[in-house]
Amino acid sequence: MIEIIGTKGNIQDIDLFFKQLLNLSKKYEIIIQAIDADIVYGKNHLISASKHAVRAFDQRRNSTNSFAMEILLYASGERQIQRAIQKVGIKKGKVNIALVFVDKTQENGKISDIVIGEILKILKLIRDDKVLKGDANTLRKFGIAQHELITVPESKHGDLILEKVAMVDVIK
Secondary structure (H helix, E strand, O other): OEEEEEEEEEEOOHHHHHHHHHHHHHHHOOEEEEEEHHHOOOHHHHHHHHHHHHHHHHOOOOOOOOHHHHHHHHHHOOOOHHHHHHHHOOOOEEEEEEEEEEOOOOOOOOOOHHHHHHHHHHHOEEEOHHHHOOOHHHHHHHOOOHHHHOOOOHHHHHHHHHHHHHHHHHHO
C-alpha cells in the first residue's frame, strides 16, 4: 500500500524532524519518507518512485540499505544519495513536504485518517495536497530542460518525470 499526502510546515531542526519521522515509522510499522514537494510533479511521480523502490528491494538490486532512501533516489531521478538529498531533501524553514507512506504488508487499503492526523500533529505539519500539483517550473527545478518540455504537450509533462524516475534503474 502506497499513500501520498501533501503538507506545509516550518522545519527548524532537520535532525529532530527526521528522528521523529523514524520513530513514527517504527511505531506504526510503515515506511515514511519526506520529500520536498516543490520538486514533486503530482502523486503519480511518488507512487512510481515507491513502486520502483519496492521492485528494487524485491529483486535485490537496491542501492541503499534503507527503503525510505531508495524511494528518495527514485523520486529524485538521481543515482547518488548526496545528489538526491540536495535535489529533493527537506530544507530548513517554511517548506512544502510530500509524505510518502508505504506498508509493504498490505497491498490494498489506506492509512487511517486518525494515524495521519497523529503523524501530522507530531511533525507539526498541516495537510495541503495542493502542494503536490506540479507545473513547468517544477519540471525545470527537477532538471528537465526547456527543449525537453516543448517536445511533449502539457498534458504529458508528468510523463517526463516518470521517465526520469524509471531511468534510475538504467543508471544504477
